[in-house]
Amino acid sequence: MTSDWIDEEYNPQTRFNSLQDFEPEFWKKKPLDKLSRAEWELLCDGCGKCCLNKIQIRKQIKFTDTCCRFLDCNSCLCKIYPHRFEKVPDCRDITLAAVREKPRWLPKTCAYWLLDNGFDLPTWHPLITGRADSVHEAGQSLKGRPVVSETGVEDFENHLVDWEDL
Numbered sequence: 001m002t003s004d005w006i007d008e009e010y011n012p013q014t015r016f017n018s019l020q021d022f023e024p025e026f027w028k029k030k031p032l033d034k035l036s037r038a039e040w041e042l043l044c045d046g047c048g049k050c051c052l053n054k055i056q057i058r059k060q061i062k063f064t065d066t067c068c069r070f071l072d073c074n075s076c077l078c079k080i081y082p083h084r085f086e087k088v089p090d091c092r093d094i095t096l097a098a099v100r101e102k103p104r105w106l107p108k109t110c111a112y113w114l115l116d117n118g119f120d121l122p123t124w125h126p127l128i129t130g131r132a133d134s135v136h137e138a139g140q141s142l143k144g145r146p147v148v149s150e151t152g153v154e155d156f157e158n159h160l161v162d163w164e165d166l
């Protein structure tokens with residue numbers, strides 16, 4: 001469906017309802033470049049933090065408290081997920097090359113970045129808990145944070161934030 005709004009029927013939990021069909025702890029058994037598409041997608045914790053706007057200052061990426069206008073800050077879901085690359089030219093596909101880009105532009109808690117850098121998934125990750133909401137309950141997503149939509153923001157430098165999980 002082509003829409004600027006999240007399909008109201010979509011429930012993020014559906015991604016984690018068939019975990020029994022996957023090899024237990026597959027992320028510990030295969031390198032990231034050997035994961036199937038479905039396994040790769042399951043690694044995303046749904047935090048929404050990669051949809052914050054960022055500025056590169058000298059050689060560092062600095063995050064702001066402004067987010068893409070298509071992010072629903074309550075659910076942390078993209079409102080246009082199937083069409084995101086057509087509508088937002090700087091929306092990034094999360095590929096292994098993107099995960100390895102320097103300077104780092106994904107948050108420190110991003111599952112892809114963690115695994116690629118030798119860390120395990122955090123205890124609140126939906127693949128560990130089996131529940132999509134655990135990322136929000138642990139305070140690790142954008143839900144409940146003072147984030148504003150980029151629409152109308154004139155100077156992103158006034159919106160820099162230094163949250164410890166970015």
Ligand code: SF4
Nearest residue numbers: 044045047048050110
């Ligand atoms: S930061 Fe990483 S884990 Fe969080 S939503 Fe983006 S890709 Fe998924």
Ligand code: SF4
Nearest residue numbers: 051068070071078091
């Ligand atoms: S278009 Fe891209 S950056 Fe914007 S909310 Fe969707 S996934 Fe995030």
